[in-house]
Amino acid sequence: MKASARAALQAASRWRALEFAFWLVPVAAYFLFPRHYLLLNEMAIFALFALSLDLILGYAGIISLGHAAFFGFGAYAAALFAKHIHPDPLLGLAATAAGAALFGLVSSVLILRGTDLTRLMVTLGIALITYEVAAKMAWLTGGTDGLQGVAVGPILGRFEFDMSGRTAYLYSLATLFVLFLVARRVVHSPFGMGLKAIRDNRLRAAAIGIPVNRRLAAVNTLAATMAGMAGALLSQSTSFASLDVLAFHRSAEALLVLVIGGTGWLYGGPIGAVVFTLLHDRLAALTPQYWQFWVGAILAGLVLIGRERLRLIVRPWRWFARGDAVRKGGA
Amino acid sequence: MTALATFALNKRFGGIAATQDVSLAIAEGARHALIGPNGAGKTTLINLLTGVLPLSGGRIELQGKDITALAPHQRVRRGLVRTFQINQLFAQLTPLESVALAASESHRLGARAWPRLGASAVVRDEAADILERFRLADVMSRPTAELPYGKRRLLEVAIAIACRPRVLLLDEPVAGVPEGERREILDTLAALPADVTVLLIEHDMDLVFSFASRISVMVGGALFAEGTGTEIAADPRVRAVYLGEGNHG
Known part of the structure; x- marks a missing residue:
């Protein structure tokens, strides 16, 4: 029994073959689509942003409509760091991470209280305030014109950000992968299991000795840090930051991405981000004016069909699940 | 030594006094039962002890230390653990x-x-x-x-x-469990280490009398009687308000 308990606990966090296959895809994309590095870079950044939202939504059960606050904060922080302090991108990324962590920690106070509905309002409020502050502080952020004149140095002093987006893609992909590994460790740790316990039953979580508020503040800080780093990747690879990074649609799109990819299994963000970005790109090419209509129609269709029924056709979100859930296809 | 003690606990919901001056002392290692008719305030008392509900007045001590101001998870870390009447x-x-x-x-x-x-x-x-x-x-x-x-x-x-747990509060642990499956829970409870203190809330009188060496009776939010199983079963006042006529003892 002790051996089987041990085996079962180990199996839960073991790497599965399909996970290795998943990570080979972006590497293959590097060789297959050399003319699309900019789009691939966008996908990697979006994947990281959605992954960070999944940590608080999918694991801790905290719904947020204002996650762009951290993304935008990171984008401006990295751009300002490069402009005024030091052009080195890795240094900028580290500094942004520290700043976003602090922002996340402070904002935690606001999400700990209240119900889902109040939290929705509060997170939306945080994002709106951040947007207005950035718009008002034009002397620092450039206001509605955006932050111009950002010069980001080469990575490790050697790899310049080029026009094709090759360096940017590899940089973003590497950052995404490293942070994914961190998230994967965290969700399988006692801390990560405690988050799921809080999500499933907050009352009982406290009744087994979990300090609920402290844990939620910790995961909010982690998610803010990762979202901030995603924002930093964007402004560093485009040498630009504008108010768009703080816009409401970014928060909403991150939620949409998790609707597409599913929450609470880490791959929902990356898969959803790829699907959403491709949809956006293809539809915008077909109908530049009305692509949002089609995105909306497809999402409405997705909801109408329902994930349960889609699961009968293809169940990517269960591919990595343990035990008998690995059965694919079906009726 | 006293494992868990309360001093004049009070809880009011608006104008309703759900808990009135409850002073209870449970000895280390005791098997103590808390009984009372529905609505007597037994679960409210558990919620007060574990910090799920704030007190309106009174004090709680766990193994001689005041825990009145501690958050629920801090009480758990000191060894005060509960189960729930409805699965959580x-x-x-x-x-x-x-x-x-x-x-x-x-x-x-x-x-x-x-x-x-x-x-x-x-x-x-x-x-x-x-x-x-x-x-x-x-x-x-x-x-x-x-x-x-x-x-x-x-x-x-x-x-x-x-x-x-050092002190375990069991809120109707066998509620809804079919007769045949109760054995597993009861056996495990009987096998708990002797130094673990247990406070059991239960409606099944056979279980109460076989498990507990001391019984407290709660009526209308207040402690009504306390004693050994034999004393409680023989107490005419308890029989009148709670046990019904001559079913037990």
Whole structure:
């Protein structure tokens, strides 16, 4: 029994073959689509942003409509760091991470209280305030014109950000992968299991000795840090930051991405981000004016069909699940 | 020594006094039962003891130390653990994960964010041991939401045991469990270490009289009587308000 308990606990966090296959895809994309590095870079950044939202939504059960606050904060922080302090991108990324962590920690106070509905309002409020502050502080952020004149140095002093987006893609992909590994460790740790316990039953979580508020503040800080780093990747690879990074649609799109990819299994963000970005790109090419209509129609269709029924056709979100859930296809 | 003591506990919901001047002392290692008709305030008392509800007045001591101001999770860390009358489980976790998590928390390893759950051999072995004792080993890797009711009820108690309680508050542990499956829960409760103090809330009088050496009776939010099983069964006032006529003792 002790051996089987041990085996079962180990199996839960073991790497599965399909996970290795998943990570080979972006590497293959590097060789297959050399003319699309900019789009691939966008996908990697979006994947990281959605992954960070999944940590608080999918694991801790905290719904947020204002996650762009951290993304935008990171984008401006990295751009300002490069402009005024030091052009080195890795240094900028580290500094942004520290700043976003602090922002996340402070904002935690606001999400700990209240119900889902109040939290929705509060997170939306945080994002709106951040947007207005950035718009008002034009002397620092450039206001509605955006932050111009950002010069980001080469990575490790050697790899310049080029026009094709090759360096940017590899940089973003590497950052995404490293942070994914961190998230994967965290969700399988006692801390990560405690988050799921809080999500499933907050009352009982406290009744087994979990300090609920402290844990939620910790995961909010982690998610803010990762979202901030995603924002930093964007402004560093485009040498630009504008108010768009703080816009409401970014928060909403991150939620949409998790609707597409599913929450609470880490791959929902990356898969959803790829699907959403491709949809956006293809539809915008077909109908530049009305692509949002089609995105909306497809999402409405997705909801109408329902994930349960889609699961009968293809169940990517269960591919990595343990035990008998690995059965694919079906009726 | 007194494991758990309350001093003039009061709780009012608006104008209603749900708990009135409850002063209770439970000795270390006791098997104490709390009985009373529906609405007597037994579960409210548990909620006050565990900090789920704030007090309107009074004081609580756990093993001689004042815990009145502590948050629920802090009381658990000092060894005051409860089960719930209505199952409070982690639907998407497996029994193994739930019990291992509770064990991790009781060993102060719950905040560790890098090693995997179950990296600690002590936690792992404790979890395996508890799952076996509660006959949950065969379903340990299934999501809790998919378990039959009897198994979920066992898990409700198993999670509390994994917290390594010094004082265990059991709120109707066999409620809704079919006659044939009660044995597993009762056996485990009987096998608890002698130094663990147990306060049992229960309606099943056979269970109360076989399990508890001392019984407190609560009526209308106040303590009404206290004594050994024989004394309580013989007390005419208790019989009048609660036990009915001549069913027991």
